[in-house]
Amino acid sequence: xxxxxxxxxxxxxxxxxxxxxxxxxxxxxxxxxxxxxxxxxxxxxxxxxxxxxxxxxxxxxxxxxxxxxxxxxxxxxxxxxxxxxxxxxxxxxxxxxxxxxxxxxxxxxxxxxxxxxxxxxxxxxxxxxxxxxxxxxxxxxxxxxxxxxxxxxxxxxxxxxxxxxxxxxxxxxxxxxxxxxxxxxxxxxxxxxxxxxxxxxxxxxxxxxxxxxxxxxxxxxxxxxxxxxxxxxxxxxxxxxxxxxxxxxxxxxxxxxxxxxxxxxxxxxxxxxxxxxxxxxxxxxxxxxxxxxxxxxxxxxxxxxxxxxxxxxxxx
Amino acid sequence: xxxxxxxxxxxxxxxxxxxxxxxxxxxxxxxxxxxxxxxxxxxxxxxxxxxxxxxxxxxxxxxxxxxxxxxxxxxxxxxxxxxxxxxxxxxxxxxxxxxxxxxxxxxxxxxxxxxxxxxxxxxxxxxxxxxxxxxxxxxxxxxxxxxxxxxxxxxxxxxxxxxxxxxxxxxxxxxxxxxxxxxxxxxxxxxxxxxxx
Numbered sequence: 001x002x003x004x005x006x007x008x009x010x011x012x013x014x015x016x017x018x019x020x021x022x023x024x025x026x027x028x029x030x031x032x033x034x035x036x037x038x039x040x041x042x043x044x045x046x047x048x049x050x051x052x053x054x055x056x057x058x059x060x061x062x063x064x065x066x067x068x069x070x071x072x073x074x075x076x077x078x079x080x081x082x083x084x085x086x087x088x089x090x091x092x093x094x095x096x097x098x099x100x101x102x103x104x105x106x107x108x109x110x111x112x113x114x115x116x117x118x119x120x121x122x123x124x125x126x127x128x129x130x131x132x133x134x135x136x137x138x139x140x141x142x143x144x145x146x147x148x149x150x151x152x153x154x155x156x157x158x159x160x161x162x163x164x165x166x167x168x169x170x171x172x173x174x175x176x177x178x179x180x181x182x183x184x185x186x187x188x189x190x191x192x193x194x195x196x197x198x199x200x201x202x203x204x205x206x207x208x209x210x211x212x213x214x215x216x217x218x219x220x221x222x223x224x225x226x227x228x229x230x231x232x233x234x235x236x237x238x239x240x241x242x243x244x245x246x247x248x249x250x251x252x253x254x255x256x257x258x259x260x261x262x263x264x265x266x267x268x269x270x271x272x273x274x275x276x277x278x279x280x281x282x283x284x285x286x287x288x289x290x291x292x293x294x295x296x297x298x299x300x301x302x303x304x305x306x307x308x309x310x311x312x313x314x315x316x
Numbered sequence: 317x318x319x320x321x322x323x324x325x326x327x328x329x330x331x332x333x334x335x336x337x338x339x340x341x342x343x344x345x346x347x348x349x350x351x352x353x354x355x356x357x358x359x360x361x362x363x364x365x366x367x368x369x370x371x372x373x374x375x376x377x378x379x380x381x382x383x384x385x386x387x388x389x390x391x392x393x394x395x396x397x398x399x400x401x402x403x404x405x406x407x408x409x410x411x412x413x414x415x416x417x418x419x420x421x422x423x424x425x426x427x428x429x430x431x432x433x434x435x436x437x438x439x440x441x442x443x444x445x446x447x448x449x450x451x452x453x454x455x456x457x458x459x460x461x462x463x464x465x466x467x468x469x470x471x472x473x474x475x476x477x478x479x480x481x482x483x484x485x486x487x488x489x490x491x492x493x494x495x496x497x498x499x500x501x502x503x504x505x506x507x508x509x510x511x512x513x
Contacts, residue, residue, distance in 0.1 A: 003343050006363045006409055032405045035366070036386050048363070050410055076399075080465040085473040096468045100489025101460065102453065103387060105399045106406060236468065236488035 001038050008050040012179050012214050015051050020181035020210035022047040027212060029072055030106040032099075033115040040123060042116075042132055056214055059083070065220035068177075071110035071213045075099070075165065078109055087221035090245050093228035094168035100237050110213035113166055113176065113193065116204065117159035117263075118239055119148060130156045131201040141293070147239065150292040150299045152262040157201030158293070161194055161264050167245045168228060169216065170265035171255040177215040180208065187217075194264030201263070224249040225314035230259070231306050242302045248314035252276035256310075258286065258303055279308035346409045352377065353421025361408055367401075368392045370408035371418055379419035379448045383491075390490035393449035393456075394418050400456035402489075419448035422455065430510060431455050434503035442494035450490045454504045457486045458511065478508050 005022075009015045019025045024046030028034055037043035056070035059081050067083060078084060079095035099107060121127045121139040128137035140148055140158050148158045169190050176188045188206060195203055207213070224247045232238040243259035254275050257267035271285025283304035290300055343362045350357050352375060359374055368385075371377040371394070380403055383391030387405040394403045395417040423429035431451050434440070441447040460467075464476045469485035476482075483504050484497070492500065 001364045003341060004363055005344050006346060006407075008410075008412075028407075028410070031407060031410070032387055032402070035405050035407065039385065048407075052410060076460075076465060080463075085466065089473055092466065092473055093468075096466060096470070100390065101457065101467075101486050102390060102393055102400050102402045102489045103405075106401045236485050 002041065002044045002046075004045050005047045006050065007047070008053050010053055012051075012054050012056065012212055013181075013183050015049050015054060016179050016183075016210055016212045017181045018047075018049045019212065022049075025049055025210075027051050029108040029111045030074070030103075031111075032103050032107050033111065037116060037123075041125060042123060051212070054214075062217060066218045069109050069216045069218070071108060071215055073109045075104040075107045075109070075112060076101070078165075079104070088168075088172060088218060088226070090226035090228050090247055091165065091168040091172060091218075093226065094164040094230075094243075094245055097228060097230040097240075097243070098164040109165075109216055112163055113169075113213065113216070114205065114207075115163060118162045119159040120144060122159060131159055131197070134200075134202045145293040145295045147241065147260075148293070148296055149262050150296055151266060151287060151290045152196045152264065153291060154197045154199065154201070156199055157197035157263065159197065159201065159263055160260055161204075161262070162239050163265070164228070164230060164240065164243060164259055166190070166194065167243055167257050167259040167265040169218075170257040170267050171245050171247060172218050172222065174219075175217045176213055177217060178207065178211045178213050180211045185214075186211070190265070191267070197263045204263075222247045222255070224254055227310045227313050229306055229310050229313070231302060242299055242306050244303070244306050244310045246307075246310045246314060248275065248311065252311075254314075256282065256286075256307065258307075261287075261299060261303060275311070279304050279311055282307060348409045348412050350408070350411055350414055350416055352416045353418060359408065363407065363409055365408045366404050367394065367396075367406050367408045367411060367416070368403035371403065371416070377418050377420050380452075381445055381448060383446065383449075388491070389446070389449075390453060391446050391449040393452045393490065395452055395456060398456075398459070400453050417452070419452055422451065429455065430507050431503065434506045434510075435500070438499045438503040438506065439496070440499040440503040441492070441496050446490060446492045446494075450487070450492065450500055453487060453490045454500070454507070457483060457504065458508055460486065461508075478505075480505065 026045035028048045057072040058070045060068045062068050075095050079092045085092050121129045127139040149160045174190045176193050178186045227246045230240045230243040240260035246256040248254035257265050268286045271282050274281035381391035383389035385404045387402040392403040423432045431454050466473050467485050469481045
């Protein structure tokens with residue numbers, strides 16, 4: 001690991017200012033992903049701004065009938081919150097499907113949104129990777145791509161977003177709140193928060209340099225069956241091959257998004273109109289334009305079948 | 317681990333302060349005060365020092381093990397302010413004022429924690445390398461179930477109760493290459509039933 005300086009500011013504005021004024025600065029909250037990457041020298045920050053003292057660890061009701069989740073609320077606390085369990089069960093389920101008990105205790109809401117891909121070529125500094133080293137190429141295109149993207153990918157990058165939580169937040173129409181060094185606040189819808197790789201795969205999100213996530217807000221609860229189903233190579237503590245987050249109303253209408261397929265949580269609103277017609281009809285719309293590799297083409301059928309299982313569970 | 321030198325900077329860690337200056341290749345030193353197994357400890361550490369290395373290399377508490385050093389195996393599991401975490405994936409300087417419990421703090425020969433005794437009784441290990449992490453994790457798992465924190469194995473998010481499926485799911489972050497899992501589950505069950513009885 002490269003040496004770095006460290007500070008622990010007391011307010012979000014100070015944290016954003018510290019990040020903006022120090023070259024090579026990164027925020028650290030739980031550190032469960034960042035430190036892993038620093039040990040491998042995939043990430044080499046010169047300065048860490050520890051945001052654990054900012055007091056952003058509460059979950060409060062909003063005037064609109066939703067919830068405002070502080071950026072530092074742990075994945076454990078968010079999944080266990082009585083309001084989330086009752087009114088946003090798909091979010092609890094998604095969180096509990098991710099990582100391990102130890103990691104969920106330390107991982108935060110904002111950190112979960114900002115975690116980097118687990119593409120093996122992003123982690124291997126001996127390999128080309130446009131996300132890690134822009135312009136160096138993509139070893140995954142002809143490499144081991146079983147876990148990687150089938151839709152929304154580019155010639156530059158076929159990485160997937162590894163988050164389960166973000167898939168649930170996408171169908172809940174969550175909003176990410178931020179502050180920058182000038183104190184300017186911004187609200188970014190989940191649809192616009194994560195990017196597709198296009199020619200700039202080094203950018204995972206639409207955050208600006210130094211911009212600090214302060215909270216994630218959820219609109220008022222969505223009625224219906226909340227289901228999160230994750231298919232992976234072992235029964236626990238593994239990233240998704242495919243996951244499905246859905247809220248399905250008794251008449252069969254609803255919302256659905258997929259994890260494990262793309263560089264961002266993959267939701268195609270236009271395809272949701274087909275939910276009452278079943279998984280195959282929805283999958284056709286969701287996976288239109290898919291460009292799988294020979295190793296991950298199985299994900300197309302797996303996504304359809306996982307959605308089928310989710311719709312069956314929602315009806316039960 | 318690099319030593320302090322004239323070129324390194326030191327700073328205390330309370331909120332609002334910082335370890336500066338430098339960057340570059342010189343190690344940066346910082347002070348941190350922790351309570352470890354009930355004892356107040358003051359350390360001066362390279363900012364890069366993980367909580368695991370602080371315990372093992374600086375406090376000579378070598379019960380917590382370094383397996384993968386990437387949060388995948390759970391051998392480093394400690395309790396921090398009552399919660400289990402991977403001590404390898406976190407920096408010691410981030411824990412100013414925190415209460416840390418390692419396997420040494422749970423119990424000692426002659427005065428074992430009930431979970432340590434149950435692991436021995438049920439043969440919940442073979443080589444023993446993962447065992448300190450398994451035991452720290454097990455103690456926290458029973459507390460999490462008691463506190464009503466759900467898991468992926470919880471059928472009804474509103475009703476959290478002990479079961480062997482719950483234990484297996486909740487212990488998935490602790491790998492045992494010897495495969496002592498059935499006996500680990502038996503040990504945890506016994507402690508759960510003992511606590512209830």
